[in-house]
Amino acid sequence: MKQSKTKLLVFMCILFGLQWSVAQEVDTKKEIKELSMKKWQWMADKNADSLAILFHDKAKFVHMGGTWGKDREVDIIKSGGIHYKKADVHEVMIEVLNEYTAIIWNRITLVAVVGGNEVTNPFMVTEVYTKENDTWKLADLTFSKLLVRE
Template identity: 75%
Template sequence: MNLKATIFGLLVFFISGQFALAQSTEIEKEITELSKKKWQWMADKNADSLAVLFHDKAKFVHMGGTWGKDREVDIIRSGGIHYKNADVHEVMVEVLNENTVILWNRITLLAVVGSNEVTNPFMVTEVYVKEDGNWKLADLTFSKLMTRD
């Protein structure tokens, strides 16, 4: 292999690495903004926007159980759980590939469950998958933290 080919190969390698990093950063920003919108839609009880965001096979894991998309949308629409405010303290994003992203939020959630207003600290895991060019929330898991912020 000659020097020109080696230099060209290294140049292509570094440029493709920079492109992948830039693409990953853009996906991180996009998913972070989408998660932020999701929290607002939940606070606003905007079940129609959430129904579009949620994957048809999505699972929702709460302190009270696990269920699918239809039940989650119905609970939000009816006010069975009202996610009044998610105070987001920290966001971490991991891009697994161009079609799968995991986001973690450390939050303090103010919610109304039934007729009781409750505040709990959670680490929330959100898994997003890209389907037909659109991001869909495939999993939303609330893990209660033992400490308060």
């Protein structure tokens, strides 16, 4: 009888642990999705100060025109060198790798002003977030242009 109670207790602990783990992942996915959507709005609003806080100091940004770090990206947004006017998000996929790393893929249509010209492009955007001191930081933002299918 004692063995049965012990086995039941172990099973209940495992089950509770799994439920807690799944709940944590769901919460993290929701938090990352909300943060990503805020980022698109901050980019549209040219809110460079909020973006500077969100971007990791070692972050990389991959665009059709090149790759650069945090300071240049913030300066480009602040100056209007690239104005991310509107990101229509069509699809969102999120993977939480562990308690410190999450990746989000957004399929978007981006309306931007680049070099004074308004352009519209379909992209798959990859965002990598890392958690430091209980705060999510964007460590990578990569734009991959999608081919338009007729």
